[in-house]
Amino acid sequence: MSSIATDKMPDAGGHFGPYGGRYVPETLMHPLQELEAEYSRAQYDPEFQREFEYYLKDFCGRPTPLYFAERLTRELGGAQIYLKREDLLHTGAHKINNCIGQILLARRMGKTRIIAETGAGQHGVATATVAAMFGLKCVVYMGAVDCERQSLNVLRMKMLGAEVVPVKAGQQTLKEAINEAMRDWVTNIRSTHYILGTVYGAHPYPLMVRNFQRVIGDEARRQILEKRQRLPNYLVACVGGGSNAMGLFYPFLNDESVKMIGVEAGGEGIAAGKHAARFQGGSLGVLQGTRSYLLQDEFGQVQLTHSVSAGLDYAAVGPEHAWLRDLKRVEYTYATDDQALKAFTALARLEGIIPALESAHAVAEVMRRAPGLPRDQVIIINLSGRGDKDVAQAANFIKF
Numbered sequence: 001m002s003s004i005a006t007d008k009m010p011d012a013g014g015h016f017g018p019y020g021g022r023y024v025p026e027t028l029m030h031p032l033q034e035l036e037a038e039y040s041r042a043q044y045d046p047e048f049q050r051e052f053e054y055y056l057k058d059f060c061g062r063p064t065p066l067y068f069a070e071r072l073t074r075e076l077g078g079a080q081i082y083l084k085r086e087d088l089l090h091t092g093a094h095k096i097n098n099c100i101g102q103i104l105l106a107r108r109m110g111k112t113r114i115i116a117e118t119g120a121g122q123h124g125v126a127t128a129t130v131a132a133m134f135g136l137k138c139v140v141y142m143g144a145v146d147c148e149r150q151s152l153n154v155l156r157m158k159m160l161g162a163e164v165v166p167v168k169a170g171q172q173t174l175k176e177a178i179n180e181a182m183r184d185w186v187t188n189i190r191s192t193h194y195i196l197g198t199v200y201g202a203h204p205y206p207l208m209v210r211n212f213q214r215v216i217g218d219e220a221r222r223q224i225l226e227k228r229q230r231l232p233n234y235l236v237a238c239v240g241g242g243s244n245a246m247g248l249f250y251p252f253l254n255d256e257s258v259k260m261i262g263v264e265a266g267g268e269g270i271a272a273g274k275h276a277a278r279f280q281g282g283s284l285g286v287l288q289g290t291r292s293y294l295l296q297d298e299f300g301q302v303q304l305t306h307s308v309s310a311g312l313d314y315a316a317v318g319p320e321h322a323w324l325r326d327l328k329r330v331e332y333t334y335a336t337d338d339q340a341l342k343a344f345t346a347l348a349r350l351e352g353i354i355p356a357l358e359s360a361h362a363v364a365e366v367m368r369r370a371p372g373l374p375r376d377q378v379i380i381i382n383l384s385g386r387g388d389k390d391v392a393q394a395a396n397f398i399k400f
């Protein structure tokens with residue numbers, strides 16, 4: 001495999017090969033250009049970098065540990081398994097890395113109001129948190145069905161002073177929440193910055209969010225070299241929009257010996273059609289500002305998706321992932337709800353760590369794969385979040 005020109009991805013128009021770009025109404029062109037310009041300046045401004053690193057360290061708790069999962073490794077009897085502990089971050093998942101970066105940009109642009117979309121509520125909580133920290137007004141759009149399913153996170157956001165707007169259109173989940181956030185942004189461009197939560201949407205979001213999340217992979221690389229004096233054989237991460245996976249993978253893309261696996265939500269199975277595995281049943285299309293793989297019917301209607309984990313339950317996937325799949329640099333697979341729930345309990349019982357149901361999809365893939373690998377191989381799993389938010393739901397499925 002030839003090396004990938006990672007510094008040239010995406011091109012100036014935000015394209016990753018045939019994917020990505022900027023497909024928005026004209027009224028959103030200006031704020032996206034403004035954001036792109038500010039981000040380009042900030043990216044090479046040492047003061048911005050210093051601030052970003054300061055808040056990641058002192059507010060969020062970085063660097064997160066790279067932990068050797070000794071009992072899980074022994075139980076599976078194959079490759080050695082390390083966990084990148086994003087679950088230990090403030091607010092409980094990797095989402096805060098991106099929120100810190102974007103709120104600092106919003107302040108540089110003089111914005112006084114923050115909006116965000118959220119599915120499970122994790123990104124909403126992270127956004128409400130950074131908005132509170134800087135005293136900015138915050139409005140979070142959330143599908144009405146998701147508000148019901150994730151009522152604890154709704155309360156957390158309100159506790160942090162954010163306004164939560166339940167969106168009643170369509171399926172009343174994440175897709176509709178993003179539509180509402182975009183509508184708000186068009187109306188309030190002057191005062192408002194939209195903190196999008198993953199490597200999705202119109203340029204520059206996929207680029208910018210990946211760069212804010214690459215701290216995960218930069219740290220993991222340093223940590224494994226320190227602990228083992230070698231690179232890992234495998235990196236494994238779950239893929240919703242794809243930000244925790246891109247964050248881990250990106251700094252390793254040119255290390256040809258490192259294999260990478262992205263795990264989508266297989267839901268109740270691919271054949272049943274109740275899943276969110278875009279690379280299994282999806283096709284090329286445009287949704288919410290970008291061109292990528294999405295689950296749609298023959299008429300271009302976005303299909304209903306299903307996953308036990310709300311954070312992976314979205315019809316489209318980030319454009320950089322679609323490109324890395326074409327390049328065969330990353331392999332994409334899926335774990336079903338059942339497999340994820342088994343991995344959820346296994347990690348809790350073997351390691352004393354309750355993972356987010358999203359992250360449990362990555363653990364499930366490793367449980368499938370590790371036993372067949374030689375014992376001198378090393379796997380790093382991105383443990384993208386903690387499972388406190390999921391215990392009530394998981395309890396419905398697990399026999400104690």
Ligand SMILES: *Cc1c(COP(=O)(O)O)cnc(C)c1O
Binds near residue numbers: 358
């Ligand atoms: C939101 C979320 C995900 C999925 O989002 P990505 O952008 O694919 O990372 C995964 N894990 C956790 C814990 C989340 O909160």
